[in-house]
Every structure is written in C-alpha cells, then in structure tokens.
Amino acid sequence: MGNPLKGRCGKCDHVFIVACLPMPLTTAAALMKRAACPTCGNLKPIYIATEETAS
Ligand SMILES: [Zn+2]
Numbered sequence: 064m065g066n067p068l069k070g071r072c073g074k075c076d077h078v079f080i081v082a083c084l085p086m087p088l089t090t091a092a093a094l095m096k097r098a099a100c101p102t103c104g105n106l107k108p109i110y111i112a113t114e115e116t117a118s
Pocket of ligand 1: 100
C-alpha cells in the first residue's frame with residue numbers, strides 16, 4: 064500500500080485522496096491538475112493536504 068497523497072478543496076475544505084505515492088512527481092502533479100472535489104465538484108484550487116491538515 065502506497066502513501067496516499069491527499070488534496071484539500073479550496074472551496075469546501077473537503078480532503079480526498081488524489082494519488083498514491085510513490086509515483087513520479089510529474090504524474091502526481093498531473094493528477095493534482097485534473098483533480099476535482101468529489102463533494103462540491105470544485106475543480107480548483109485543490110491544495111495538497113499534509114498529514115497534519117488531513118487528520
Ligand atoms: Zn469542495
């Protein structure tokens with residue numbers, strides 16, 4: 064099991080998994096760009112959520 068990379072919706076603060084590490088940073092960046100909030104459908108901004116903000 065990889066380390067989940069979480070994104071945080073800039074609109075509703077919902078935290079969701081965008082990608083699983085390890086993966087190439089370029090791939091992770093591409094996934095972040097495509098990420099959409101599953102709660103409100105907001106496309107951006109989606110921020111990287113650190114473990115501190117995610118838990
Ligand atoms: Zn949202």
